[in-house]
Amino acid sequence: MRFRALHTIEQNAEPSTNGTDKRKISELYNSQVFSLKAMKKYMSGETYNDLLSAIHEGTSIDPQVADAVATAMKTWAMERDTTHYTHWFQPLTGLTAEKHDSFFDLKDGEAIEAFTGNALIQQEPDASSFPSGGIRNTFEARGYTAWDPSSPAFLMKTRAGVTLCIPTIFVSYTGEALDYKAPLLRALHNLDKAAVDVCRYFDPEVKKVIATLGVEQEYFLVDSAMVFARPDLMLTGRTLFGHAPAKGQQLEDHYFGSIPERVNAFMVELEREAIQLGIPLKTRHNEVAPGQFECAPLFEEVNIAVDHNALLMDILDKISRRNHFICLLHEKPFEGVNGSGKHNNWSLSTDTGVNLLSPGSTSIRNLQFLTFLLNVTKAVHDHAPLLRASIAGSGNDHRLGANEAPPAIISMFMGSELTRVLDQLEQEKEHFIEDAGNGEASFKMDIPKIPNIRRDNTDRNRTSPFAFTGNKFEFRAVGSSANVASPMTVLNAIVAHQLKCFKVEVDQLIEGGEAKEMAILQILKKYNAESKSVRFEGNNYSEEWVAEAEKRGLANVKTTPEALDAYLSDKTKEVFIGNRILTEREIKARHEITLDIYTKRTQIESRLTGELALTHIVPAAIRYQNVLIKNQLGLRKIGLEDEAEAVLNTIKKISTNVSLIKENVKKMVNERKKANELEDPREKALAYCHIVKPFMDNIRYHADKLEIMVEDKLWPLPKYRELLFLR
Ligand code: ADP
Ligand code: MG
Numbered sequence: 001m002r003f004r005a006l007h008t009i010e011q012n013a014e015p016s017t018n019g020t021d022k023r024k025i026s027e028l029y030n031s032q033v034f035s036l037k038a039m040k041k042y043m044s045g046e047t048y049n050d051l052l053s054a055i056h057e058g059t060s061i062d063p064q065v066a067d068a069v070a071t072a073m074k075t076w077a078m079e080r081d082t083t084h085y086t087h088w089f090q091p092l093t094g095l096t097a098e099k100h101d102s103f104f105d106l107k108d109g110e111a112i113e114a115f116t117g118n119a120l121i122q123q124e125p126d127a128s129s130f131p132s133g134g135i136r137n138t139f140e141a142r143g144y145t146a147w148d149p150s151s152p153a154f155l156m157k158t159r160a161g162v163t164l165c166i167p168t169i170f171v172s173y174t175g176e177a178l179d180y181k182a183p184l185l186r187a188l189h190n191l192d193k194a195a196v197d198v199c200r201y202f203d204p205e206v207k208k209v210i211a212t213l214g215v216e217q218e219y220f221l222v223d224s225a226m227v228f229a230r231p232d233l234m235l236t237g238r239t240l241f242g243h244a245p246a247k248g249q250q251l252e253d254h255y256f257g258s259i260p261e262r263v264n265a266f267m268v269e270l271e272r273e274a275i276q277l278g279i280p281l282k283t284r285h286n287e288v289a290p291g292q293f294e295c296a297p298l299f300e301e302v303n304i305a306v307d308h309n310a311l312l313m314d315i316l317d318k319i320s321r322r323n324h325f326i327c328l329l330h331e332k333p334f335e336g337v338n339g340s341g342k343h344n345n346w347s348l349s350t351d352t353g354v355n356l357l358s359p360g361s362t363s364i365r366n367l368q369f370l371t372f373l374l375n376v377t378k379a380v381h382d383h384a385p386l387l388r389a390s391i392a393g394s395g396n397d398h399r400l401g402a403n404e405a406p407p408a409i410i411s412m413f414m415g416s417e418l419t420r421v422l423d424q425l426e427q428e429k430e431h432f433i434e435d436a437g438n439g440e441a442s443f444k445m446d447i448p449k450i451p452n453i454r455r456d457n458t459d460r461n462r463t464s465p466f467a468f469t470g471n472k473f474e475f476r477a478v479g480s481s482a483n484v485a486s487p488m489t490v491l492n493a494i495v496a497h498q499l500k501c502f503k504v505e506v507d508q509l510i511e512g513g514e515a516k517e518m519a520i521l522q523i524l525k526k527y528n529a530e531s532k533s534v535r536f537e538g539n540n541y542s543e544e545w546v547a548e549a550e551k552r553g554l555a556n557v558k559t560t561p562e563a564l565d566a567y568l569s570d571k572t573k574e575v576f577i578g579n580r581i582l583t584e585r586e587i588k589a590r591h592e593i594t595l596d597i598y599t600k601r602t603q604i605e606s607r608l609t610g611e612l613a614l615t616h617i618v619p620a621a622i623r624y625q626n627v628l629i630k631n632q633l634g635l636r637k638i639g640l641e642d643e644a645e646a647v648l649n650t651i652k653k654i655s656t657n658v659s660l661i662k663e664n665v666k667k668m669v670n671e672r673k674k675a676n677e678l679e680d681p682r683e684k685a686l687a688y689c690h691i692v693k694p695f696m697d698n699i700r701y702h703a704d705k706l707e708i709m710v711e712d713k714l715w716p717l718p719k720y721r722e723l724l725f726l727r
Pocket of ligand 2: 216343474
């Protein structure tokens with residue numbers, strides 16, 4: 001398989017010409033999206049306005065309007081060769097889901113194309129095999145998808161045809177969320193309300209605050225022929241075996257290097273597809289590791305950006321295959337090589353056009369900036385374990401803290417300018433107050449504007465999991481394969497919760513007779529002191545930070561089963577239940593599902609480790625050993641005793657590794673059996689994490705030793721150098 005794959009690669013190496021369509025990006029943008037522009041063209045003014053208020057204000061849509069929207073959508077879609085439609089949703093598997101229905105219907109024996117308001121608004125996919133964490137018994141298997149008009153419908157094209165995809169949320173018959181989107185929408189709604197209330201201290205005109213998100217997506221590309229010869233990459237997305245290559249990333253010659261032509265052809269095709277789907281991809285470059293790349297879009301409203309990232313992951317897969325690549329989204333496909341993340345750039349902006357995390361030019365603007373900055377800081381400080389839980393998963397466990405990604409300790413980086421301001425705020429309130437001349441104190445605040453040139457200065461530290469980067473925060477601990485709705489639900493929920501608390505505290509002081517600015521300043525000073533321990537400006541990858549963080553009492557939870565405990569804490573319940581984002585049952589279900597996914601992924605990896613070790617690696621080692629045995633006997637025959645002895649040593653080394661592999665596989669299988677008998681999902685995940693997984697590491701260690709002993713010709717699995725360095 002390995003040599004056949006190497007041969008196939010030569011044929012794959014020719015760059016594809018799929019992306020050579022010469023139309024301008026401005027012409028392509030949104031051409032496969034039922035955008036506002038398309039809606040306006042295909043709907044009556046009245047329907048359009050009703051729909052617009054549903055999108056912007058969340059008003060409900062009555063059946064006639066839904067019918068009119070459905071008809072417009074159908075006309076638009078059919079003019080673009082669409083035959084089917086599907087509700088498109090994001091169940092807790094982490095992947096997107098679709099169930100296609102045809103527009104085809106029969107009326108009086110005649111075939112017609114139909115699409116009704118009912119079909120647009122609600123569907124009942126047979127949902128019994130999506131994870132529900134016990135919310136839905138299989139006999140009550142009904143779940144339904146409900147149209148989310150705030151995310152536009154789009155056309156998914158394949159060679160075989162075109163499907164109209166309608167973004168939806170997925171809920172159980174009893175109304176519990178079974179997906180990523182429903183709680184996200186609730187969190188964003190909360191955030192809007194809470195942030196508007198706080199904004200009004202500064203500007204009574206503000207009516208809406210939206211959270212914005214730009215997601216940088218890292219990924220690896222590996223030739224598909226190579227992947228087909230690596231069952232571990234095929235089934236788990238990462239290599240379970242493989243010795244480090246002589247050349248890794250030590251020369252640092254890949255980052256921002258010139259993009260290989262074949263990869264470039266893939267990227268061009270990817271971008272054109274993305275642009276047509278309304279995903280505003282803007283940036284592409286090589287990443288640090290060989291074979292690793294990144295793309296980033298312009299930022300959008302969180303809800304849309306989340307859908308667009310989920311869709312991007314889909315088309316990364318589709319388009320890479322068309323170009324004879326497999327796109328690996330796993331957080332750590334190769335040991336000893338940098339893993340992949342997904343930086344979540346996040347900010348807040350008002351309908352009056354103000355970025356609330358951008359310092360302003362007046363005192364009052366800066367007080368507003370500081371208000372939002374410190375509320376975010378306090379939220380991250382208070383709910384760091386929940387943020388950690390929101391990015392937990394078996395893949396990210398391999399990446400966090402592995403020397404190229406932030407550790408599992410959640411801390412925040414502010415940059416030197418802001419650190420100075422926050423330190424001043426801590427020490428002397430007076431600094432922010434001056435004599436107004438009439439005997440009364442007045443408020444002054446000069447935060448040096450952090451202009452564009454200084455912005456770079458704030459972003460020097462790329463090791464921080466949660467960094468302020470001039471006009472936004474960048475949450476860098478998110479894994480490359482994650483559905484970002486999970487961290488975004490948590491981040492927006494904790495900030496919303498925090499802003500509500502802030503408002504209560506400030507209002508109390510104002511009622512007690514304090515001037516507004518002074519009241520705000522006083523509470524901010526308190527938050528600043530309370531959340532100081534979460535701020536860290538140094539190198540997050542260093543050993544010293546791990547020790548320092550421990551002294552500060554910051555959590556450092558390295559593995560998923562423990563990290564997920566944060567979902568069940570009282571603090572989390574206060575945020576989720578108190579703000580109607582998730583119910584107790586929904587929280588429990590999510591906790592269970594995430595544990596279960598962790599267990600199953602680890603179980604699959606463990607099974608495959610055993611299988612590949614016994615059916616690929618050990619036989620190759622034995623074959624080579626037989627060659628050596630013959631050689632050794634021959635040497636003795638002609639009297640070369642010393643030389644024969646040396647060969648015998650190698651034979652023994654191979655034997656030792658082979659026996660240890662066999663022994664450990666046997667033990668691992670036993671431990672797996674024991675783990676599988678555990679009823680409690682947390683206990684089971686813990687057993688897989690701390691008992692089964694170490695066997696995998698051990699088996700790999702011996703297998704990788706064999707890889708550098710056994711004759712290359714006999715080695716069955718493509719080697720790291722072949723996976724990583726072929727262009
Ligand atoms: P870097 O690699 O230095 O982190 P990139 O340019 O690759 O920077 O990515 C920056 C990301 O931040 C982009 O996706 C961009 O759209 C996003 N971004 C910029 N401003 C905002 C904002 N106000 N809110 C959310 N995201 C933003
Ligand atoms: Mg970044």
